[in-house]
Amino acid sequence: MFSSRMKLLEAWHLSRLPYKEVVYRSIAEERGRMWWGGFGRGRVGGDAQNDYELTKKALRIAKFDKSLVAIFNVLAAVMPFTAQLFGSPTLGLTSAIALSLAVTFGFTALYAIQTLSSFVSAESSALLSTLPLEQNDFSMITLFSFVRSVDYMVVGAIISQVLMVAYYTLSPVAVLAMLVASVMNAVLAVAVALWFSRVFTKNLSRGGRSRGGTVLRLFFILMWGSLLMGVSLLISLPWYIVPSLEMTLLSPNQLSTMLLCFLHPFSAGITVTNISQSVTAGSTPLIAAVSMLGYVVVAGFAGKWMLTTVKRISHGTDVRASVVTATDFSIKTHKPLFGYVLKDLKVASRNPATAFFFALPVLETVIVSFMIANFEVLRASTLLVSTFMGGVFVLLMPLALLSAEGTGLEYTKTLPMNVNQIITSKTLISTLTYVPVPLVLLVMALVKPLSSPLTLFIPFFVVLAVASASIFEIQLFLSSVTKGKIAALLYDLKKLVVGVTTLFIPLAVYSLTYLVSFNHILAILTMGGSSASELALAVHLLKRNKK
């Protein structure tokens, strides 16, 4: 008999098994994940890889992946505090805490959703279910395997946030409050990710051909994608947001301040700061403290809900497939390319790990609108920078679409279609997600004056560059062979670098031409020429594909 302490350790140790299974499935089934895509891709010539090697590789990549994301999460947690290190008069502790919590919430949820979907859908504990284990032990092991998916990044974020507050406040009570806020933040982030994964999996399991279900899923995708990417974006824009946020948070008894007091993570920011020093006057600190307490209670319930859900998952009773009897077996055939595009859209939108990429058009539009909103006149330089920023996000789309293919790509290889159709399909989808950007700019041009009418061609030229970049990225992805994690990482970076460079070349051509000639029209025309040349080169490379 084990003591209860030993039992916990034993359960933690045993939880490695279902955890490994989840990790393996989430990586292996995506064959060529977005970032560390070198894994699992067939060698040139199509040799099958040794299963044992694949498993080992998957686990190595998962650990590497988890550590890198944890480091990134720690950096994201610390970054909002750094402005204070340089003695910025406008960036305060309140907004730094709030931003740090918001950003780590976003990243934790974003990462958790990548692995939790496998946890929810796969028979993650099927291996253990055949062993003579008690139900409670079985549930505990499953719970620990679930915790293992996010342990590094959650612990990293909590420790760094607590240390930063300790450094700035030197107040044990404030540190304790920060610890509570960080733990609560992590619990809520993981709970949201688990909830979302379950919603997706349940929707998928139900099946059927409900239009309502499709619309609902689309709504979820947009909501979720915008939320996560919006939060992630905060990290790149602290210099725009923090000063105004700090001013709002510190203004006593204003309606906006009062409203923020009720919202996590602002309530936590105000509470922790006010514990160490009184920075906010009026009833604001009290309201914020009560709100934070409310969120702690909510996090408690969320934790309890997670325990129950994980238990149900371990018992295999969480997601039930409902039977919808088909009344007919009719199918609709399409042109091959359209058929492939439709398949891509369906597959990617039904995978919670890739579905939020369909929120890219919304995000790009927001970025571009945000960046040009403050300018009186739409200048070429403004449009160049904003469209480039929007374009960079599109470069994630082809890789996400390839990740979503999963092992299904193996089946596609047995169909009479060549690799060009695969590339064209994914390029079309990626490029289409960028099309809203020039359209938004066209609308803006009706409101704001342009420095030159030709300026409006810039975003359309970027559309060509986006298409070329997508083709280059996918070509590289499909033709690659990599061994080992470092090689895979470098290779994936290379794909992104190639993509970004392709996007950047027309911009550079514009700038160089303008610097040499001071002729704005000539610069725009040469930019158009370079975008068209890139696309011509990409299409030429496509045509050279034999298979």
Add this chain to the structure above:
Amino acid sequence: MHQAIVCKSEFCINKTLLSVTAHSKAFTIRSRCAVHVSAPLIEASELTKQFGSVKALAGLSFRVMPGEIYGLLGPNGAGKTTAIKIITGLMEPTSGSVKVEGFDPIENSLEVKSRIGYVAEKPILYESLSSRDFLEFVASIRKLDQNAANRMVTQLADAFGMAKYFDAPIATLSMGLKQKVALIASLVHQPPVLLLDEPLSGLDAKSSRIVKDLLSLHTQKGGAVLFSTHIMEVAEHLCTRIGIIYQGKIVAEGTLDQLKSKTGNKSETLESLFLKLTNEETEVADKTRLLGDVFFKNEAA
């Protein structure tokens, strides 16, 4: 010398008069249709496949003629799946050649892929799609006529009892149901060549019978089936010819009667024949004796 031959195969795409040049020893095929006249639909010659230090295939050669169900029978790791993957073009051989209706799976991959229906050992499908979505995708890529595809899918799905599962995501289906979806997808374009890697695994008795009947119909139309299986009874009753593959090459080939005549015992079952031909009969007897010892010793203890 030139001969004019009309291709009579039901699967022939081009039923025009063909031109074949006859030489003293063999025909040089000028048109792809000519292969239907008497040529094998699948021809593997001296195939080898090396995975690092492991030799999966070591000079595998066989032919599958029109109207034949050729059973590839062998122990685990004998090279059955590797051989089938090479024929589909999913894998390149280290050496040797394969022809499907006269086409090389690597050089003319589109020609081969449009002529084959393939069911993998473990059905690899798009798990998030429903069977309907998946078959729509397959039919679209194969450029099938909407009505013809509908007729075929309706008949097959109905025969396999798919009504309750047709709109459910493939991920939620059992192994047997996934196998049915893969089978429907492999048959929807009525290909002349079927490559089936353990196609009956996971199927219920009714569906298994339907598949066997379908394969018979397919060969009656002049099609060919390459069928890998571990189930001796299936090979015994379904296959017109059997090739026993062992350590990457065919060790015996022929009809069941021809194989039995090799051992000189007409009443022998395929299972014992198989064990004899793969030199595993003595080994199996030894292992069973040892296992028996362990079982009884444990009981006594």
